[in-house]
Each structure stands twice: as structure tokens, then as C-alpha cells.
Amino acid sequence: MRHVLAADIGGTQMRAAVVREDSTILARMSAPTAPAEGFEAATERLALLFQQVAARALAPDLLAIGIATAGPVDPTDGTYRHPPNLEGWHGRSMAPVLAETLGMPVRVGHDATLAALAETRWGARAGAKHLIYLTVSTGIGAGIIVDGRPVLGASGGAGEVGHLIVNPGGGKCAAGCPGCLEGSASGRAIALAARAVVESGERTSLTASATAVDVFAAADAGDAVAGSIIGDAIGHLASGIASLLAVFDPEAIVLGGGVAEALASRWDALIEAVQERALPRYAAGVPVELTALGDEVGLLGAALWAFDEA
Numbered sequence: 001m002r003h004v005l006a007a008d009i010g011g012t013q014m015r016a017a018v019v020r021e022d023s024t025i026l027a028r029m030s031a032p033t034a035p036a037e038g039f040e041a042a043t044e045r046l047a048l049l050f051q052q053v054a055a056r057a058l059a060p061d062l063l064a065i066g067i068a069t070a071g072p073v074d075p076t077d078g079t080y081r082h083p084p085n086l087e088g089w090h091g092r093s094m095a096p097v098l099a100e101t102l103g104m105p106v107r108v109g110h111d112a113t114l115a116a117l118a119e120t121r122w123g124a125r126a127g128a129k130h131l132i133y134l135t136v137s138t139g140i141g142a143g144i145i146v147d148g149r150p151v152l153g154a155s156g157g158a159g160e161v162g163h164l165i166v167n168p169g170g171g172k173c174a175a176g177c178p179g180c181l182e183g184s185a186s187g188r189a190i191a192l193a194a195r196a197v198v199e200s201g202e203r204t205s206l207t208a209s210a211t212a213v214d215v216f217a218a219a220d221a222g223d224a225v226a227g228s229i230i231g232d233a234i235g236h237l238a239s240g241i242a243s244l245l246a247v248f249d250p251e252a253i254v255l256g257g258g259v260a261e262a263l264a265s266r267w268d269a270l271i272e273a274v275q276e277r278a279l280p281r282y283a284a285g286v287p288v289e290l291t292a293l294g295d296e297v298g299l300l301g302a303a304l305w306a307f308d309e310a
């Protein structure tokens with residue numbers, strides 16, 4: 001069977017693996033991304049990771065390299081376009097150096113887009129032609145598959161659904177749009193809401209430095225203020241999801257990321273809120289699911305991206 005090298009590059013960590021064409025991960029390693037230490041150093045670390053996983057997997061027939069990365073990134077040549085979480089990498093591409101060092105073609109894509117691709121091939125919705133993968137984490141973004149193909153946009157920037165305005169006049173995201181989905185329902189937004197209630201003097205067990213995970217834990221422990229923050233975030237997330245259902249008519253919207261995983265215990269509330277906001281065609285139910293591929297979804301999407309090219 002054929003194999004490829006796959007990588008998933010996030011703001012904190014990068015992972016590399018050898019993936020077989022039946023989706024089996026044969027070897028896997030990770031290293032810090034450390035974007036501030038420079039682009040060349042990060043490229044060298046990733047090249048070394050690839051060499052190490054290739055040596056471990058003993059796969060004789062490595063065809064190509066696929067890379068899923070935080071973006072924005074131009075999928076034609078892997079050039080970063082002002083990536084907010086990979087500061088200093090604008091205008092650079094790892095592809096030429098990696099192709100030269102490892103002697104095989106390199107294909108780069110946006111992590112959420114490639115996660116969506118993985119869902120349509122190897123996820124619970126394998127075979128789907130129309131699917132959205134929605135990542136709900138520190139930020140919010142999406143990968144969109146229409147007619148079996150990723151929607152990339154004119155410059156590779158499609159899928160930034162985190163900036164749909166769902167709460168006009170509400171919280172701002174890091175990019176500054178008032179009341180966007182990311183400014184209202186992301187992990188960052190939940191943490192900022194916690195800080196605001198603490199500073200306003202409300203009675204709560206939360207502290208000003210609470211993370212989104214802390215807010216979920218406090219809500220689970222019965223803190224009404226924390227419960228209200230999570231309830232608001234669920235409502236805004238549901239508005240975004242209902243809008244995406246109306247626009248794209250996907251077979252499914254699959255959620256992944258840390259905040260999505262934390263919502264698993266409140267899934268019924270999320271589905272009910274989406275249902276309230278969705279078009280009548282969804283009266284019998286909304287196709288909204290949590291990913292079954294866990295945090296390997298990016299690596300698997302990168303592998304598929306490489307197989308598709310090979």
C-alpha cells in the first residue's frame with residue numbers, strides 16, 4: 001500500500017506522521033512550532049521530524065508530503081498570508097525547502113479545509129459531497145466542501161466563517177469585527193466574558209484569569225454566572241451554524257476543536273438552539289455532529305491532500 005508524510009502545523013505545536021492510504025497512522029512525532037524563533041528554524045525542525053517518522057515507520061514507498069497548517073495560506077504554493085498565530089511567517093513557504101531536503105512533492109493546505117476533506121473520506125460522513133468542518137477552539141474557522149471539492153476562494157482565504165456577524169454590537173474578535181461568531185463564541189470570547197463579569201463585581205467562583213476550560217468547569221459545578229456565559233456562547237454558535245446550514249445546505253456540519261469537545265456534555269442544548277434558528281426544511285432535525293476523528297483530523301486531511309496530488 002502507498003504511504004505519504006503528513007504534518008499539522010498549529011501556533012503552538014507541529015506534528016508529523018507517516019500515513020498509509022487506508023488512513024492508518026504508522027508513526028507520529030511532534031515538536032514545538034515556536035514561530036518567534038524564525039521560519040527557517042521551524043522548517044528545519046519539521047524536516048527533521050519527517051526524517052524521524054519515515055525512519056520509524058520503515059515505509060518503503062513514500063510518495064509525497066501533505067501539510068495542514070494554520071493560515072491564511074495560499075494553497076497553490078504554500079505561501080503564508082499574514083497568519084495571526086504564526087507571526088513573522090508572512091510571504092514565506094516551507095514547500096521548496098522540504099521538497100529539496102526530502103526529495104518529494106509537497107502540497108500545503110489550510111488546516112480546517114483539509115479537516116473537512118478528511119471527514120468526507122475517512123470520517124463518520126465518508127462519501128459526503130457537501131460538508132462543513134467547523135473548528136471551535138481559541139478561534140473559529142471552517143473548511144467547506146462543495147460537490148466533493150474544497151472551496152478555496154480567489155486567494156485561498158475562503159472559510160473564515162468565524163467572522164459571520166451573529167451578535168451585532170457584541171464582543172469583538174482579534175481582527176476587530178463587532179459581534180462576529182469568533183468574538184461571541186470562541187474560547188477567547190468565553191475567557192474575555194469571564195474577565196468582564198469578574199471585573200464588574202458579580203458573585204462568581206470565576207477569576208479574571210479564567211480560561212474557557214475553567215468557565216466550563218465552573219458551569220458544571222453550578223456557578224450560575226459561568227452557566228450564563230456558556231449559554232450565551234451556545235446561542236451565538238447556534239446562530240452561526242443555522243446560517244451555514246441555510247447558505248450551503250450541507251449533508252453535515254462536523255464540529256471539532258477544544259471548545260466543541262467541551263460542548264459534548266451540552267450537545268442537546270446546542271442542537272435545540274440550532275433547531276430554533278434553522279429553516280423549516282430542518283424541522284425533522286439538524287445534521288450537526290461532533291467529529292469522530294478527534295485531533296488527528298488535520299493530519300489525516302494533510303495525508304489525503306498529498307495522496308490526491310500523487
Ligand SMILES: [Zn+2]
Binds near residue numbers: 162174180182
Ligand atoms: Zn471577527
